Amino acid sequence: MEAVASDGADAATADEPEEIGPEQLLGFLPCSGRGCREETGLPCAYVDRRDRCCPTAWCPTHRVVHRGDVYCPVHGLMLGASEDLFTDHHRADLDNIVPLVVNWAARELEASVSALMHQICDEYGQTLVADPVRFVLVGVDRIRTWERAWKMCAHVGVTLRLHIAVEESSTGVVLGKVNSKVAVSLPPPPTDLRERAEDPTIPETGEVRDFRAALLDGLTAAVISWRAGHPPAHADAQARHRRGTTPWLSGSPVRPGGPLQPLPGSPISRPA
Ligand SMILES: [Zn+2]
Numbered sequence: 483m484e485a486v487a488s489d490g491a492d493a494a495t496a497d498e499p500e501e502i503g504p505e506q507l508l509g510f511l512p513c514s515g516r517g518c519r520e521e522t523g524l525p526c527a528y529v530d531r532r533d534r535c536c537p538t539a540w541c542p543t544h545r546v547v548h549r550g551d552v553y554c555p556v557h558g559l560m561l562g563a564s565e566d567l568f569t570d571h572h573r574a575d576l577d578n579i580v581p582l583v584v585n586w587a588a589r590e591l592e593a594s595v596s597a598l599m600h601q602i603c604d605e606y607g608q609t610l611v612a613d614p615v616r617f618v619l620v621g622v623d624r625i626r627t628w629e630r631a632w633k634m635c636a637h638v639g640v641t642l643r644l645h646i647a648v649e650e651s652s653t654g655v656v657l658g659k660v661n662s663k664v665a666v667s668l669p670p671p672p673t674d675l676r677e678r679a680e681d682p683t684i685p686e687t688g689e690v691r692d693f694r695a696a697l698l699d700g701l702t703a704a705v706i707s708w709r710a711g712h713p714p715a716h717a718d719a720q721a722r723h724r725r726g727t728t729p730w731l732s733g734s735p736v737r738p739g740g741p742l743q744p745l746p747g748s749p750i751s752r753p754a
């Protein structure tokens with residue numbers, strides 16, 4: 483690519499039309515967003531490993547833009563979460579909603595897992611690090627897994643790690659892991675999962691509350707048990723570490739408590 487002076491105030495571009503990026507570019511397809519009536523959709527650019535195209539289209543409000551292409555929330559998230567590992571060879575099948583399920587479960591647990599981890603980080607005087615949803619190959623069997631992690635980190639490295647994970651071969655089970663051991667596993671609520679994952683504004687049901695409570699109970703029990711074997715080294719650790727000042731370190735713009743994790747330049751949260 484040739485060098486272009488993009489910051490020069492005297493660049494002769496004043497009369498040229500402003501370039502419209504993929505975020506704002508208007509199409510003419512009905513938007514696939516739930517309840518959206520826009521007919522400004524562009525098709526999702528995802529093509530799976532069997533050369534099947536994603537059949538959805540998305541208006542500027544509901545689309546995800548990844549590396550200059552328009553995607554649906556599922557595929558935008560999938561590509562964003564697996565950027566470093568993905569090749570065409572690895573491209574997940576069109577109907578793979580595992581990343582969406584992980585993202586939904588992580589979103590449901592975000593507030594309570596963050597609170598739990600903040601509490602324990604305060605106690606140990608260590609730092610909380612939240613990772614975005616990622617695609618990983620787990621163990622010697624390289625099990626294809628999508629997961630989100632919350633980690634307590636000291637200077638020497640990670641001391642405690644919580645995961646919400648789903649394996650591609652067991653899509654009906656959400657795993658809660660503590661230090662890579664499965665602490666709890668349970669099926670996600672069967673109804674409306676895809677709709678729920680795409681739209682955080684859908685009111686929760688008792689089923690969703692039960693799922694969240696069971697997953698949190700399992701994780702909490704495992705953390706308590708870990709804590710019993712690894713008591714804080716310094717009784718005054720808590721005093722040295724004021725709550726609320728822990729920086730959220732992450733390689734991606736993930737924020738605790740947010741809707742579907744935003745990808746760069748991707749306004750994927752829904753208007754109320
Ligand atoms: Zn829309």
Ligand SMILES: [Zn+2]
Pocket residue numbers: 526527528536537538553554555556557558
């Ligand atoms: Zn798609």
